[in-house]
Amino acid sequence: MNALPIGPNTKVTLHFALKLGSGDVVDSNFEADAAQFTVGDGNLLPGFEEALFGLIAGDEKSFAIPPEKAFGQPNPNNVQDVKRDEFAADFPLEVGLVIGFSDAAGAENPAVIRSFDDQTVVVDFNHPLAGETITFDVRIIDVAPVVTH
Known part of the structure; x- marks a missing residue:
């Protein structure tokens, strides 16, 4: 050594x-x-x-x-509402689920589902940590x- x-x-x-x-x-x-x-x-x-x-x-x-x-610290601007119909009808939404979204450049960005109802899914794009x-x-x-x- x-x-x-x-x-x-x-x-x-x-x-x-x-x-x-x-x-x-x-x-x-x-x-x-x-x-x-x-x-x-x-x-x-x-x-x-x-x-x-x-x-x-x-x-x-x-x-x-x-x-x-x-x-980093969580940025409240990175928590966004997404219309429920932007997800496939059979997509199994679950609070805490980490999913990937593609950005404009095609890069994969992880996001966490924070809450959802029939109209809206609250998605957190802050790093999970x-x-x-x-x-x-x-x-x-x-x-x-x-x-x-």
């Missing part, structure tokens, strides 16, 4: 878990192959990357990432310099 600390121009291999305040695990790869990312490549939110700075291979840590550095403080557990497997040519 080397002692190169995580920072700019490093490639990181790690196991991680994301947990809610309740302790519920949202995502984890501790039982799977380790993940790899290069600092600054956009695969990890900046708030999560910053928490890792200075760690070296072999380190195991747990961080509380506030909403502002994780998935917006407003949550996330516990970020990590085990650093390797830190390597990014090789540029």
